[in-house]
Amino acid sequence: MMKTLFLNPPSFEGFDGGAGSRYQAKREIRSFWYPTWLAQPAALVPDSRLVDAPARGLSLDDVRPMACDYELAILHTSTPSFHSDVRVAEALKTENPKLLVGFVGAHVAVSPGASVTASDSIDFVAGNEFDFTIKEIAEGRPLSEVDGITYKVDGRLVHNRNRAVLHDMDSLPFVTDVYKRDLVPEDYFIGYLLHPYMSLYTGRGCKSRCTFCLWPQTIGGHTYRTRTPEHVIEEMALAKELFPQVKEFFFDDDTYTDDRSRAEKIARGLGELGVTWSCNAKANVPYETLKVMRDNGLRLLLVGYESGNQQILHNIKKGMRIEVARRFAEDCQKLGITIHGTFIIGLPGETRETIEETICFAKEIDPHTIQVSLVAPYPGTYLYDQAVKNGWLVDDGKELVQGEGFQISSLAYPHLSQEEMFEAVAVFYKRFYFRPRKIADITLEMLKSWDMLKRRLREGVEFMHFLNAREIQS
């Protein structure tokens, strides 16, 4: 086996752009997802090491010397961080010219040729389902015999055949062993999850076809391929033992609740383990399933509402009716399930009126917390192609984040400018959070525990800094 380093490269300070973040940007408050997409192949390569530079606060100077300790380095990249990640690869290669460097992630899966030719320091890029691809390379197999990669021979591009889609998800070893070996749970924060939390996947892919959504259209696919409930429960039992300090586990599958009977079966196993857990859900889960999950430790659902306008939901192929989302929110409220709702400004069909409609909708269904993002046309998505065709991209959509790593709008419409959408994010947050009832909710939450008080005060300062920065820029 080659000595292998799996690296989430350093980039913008506090950049949540790693191998577990769907939309790579610096958040309003300090946030990091676990680098699960790197932990999966790391679990297949004995004696490897996973380094998550942004979450650990490591700079390029900190990671550069590591190059000499390894023969193979796998860097997870993204569209917003690609140029910065190339500079990291070049620094590693300068330090150790014999190091074999490979890139993984949705960006290189979508544009393998352009990615591998971006620098002489990138030896290969691996496309979808790269877990066993990396294992085979680490075993020393010649690149010509490894499915799923693109590399260069004498300046000529070689695309090997695609890696077969992985259906036996139980064949992936537990990531929690890698987390234990290489990561520090206290490094990972998500504003709406208890701290410390831990995230992992129980499957890949999402059957929905939302036009903006990156992973199902690139690395995950539209079939929800799942681990067996027994496999998940076994890992959770291990995780509980390995990480007694973890207060909440998060199943970050695209739409964990798509397979309801499986979700209920896993929930019952989790109930027996006595863990607190949360997951992603579409706003269409029936009351009965919600109840089974709640009765077995479910605390929170992360729900992508996206918009409060039905036509926009049609435009983005969300497959969701507003009245169903409303009923779902009521059911969660009745059951005491906390909701973190996510919304997007600037989806096709957006106008000043629909932004207003969405703000009113968010206040009406009243999730405990919200996230408001700007529409992000990632290469590889239907939305990106649609934006190119209709001339919506600003500056060819080259930039998805600005200098500090915060998201910028890279779409504009004849009737709605980039600046208006940018400003709408801060307006949305203010109108949602600066309400007496919401302030009372959050104050009550803070008063329940000293840890929560300290945390919310820190996040409050970060959030106000974010809002002020927006006002200065707009």
Ligand code: SF4
């Ligand atoms: S339901 Fe969620 S995860 Fe699935 S395609 Fe739509 S936005 Fe993406």
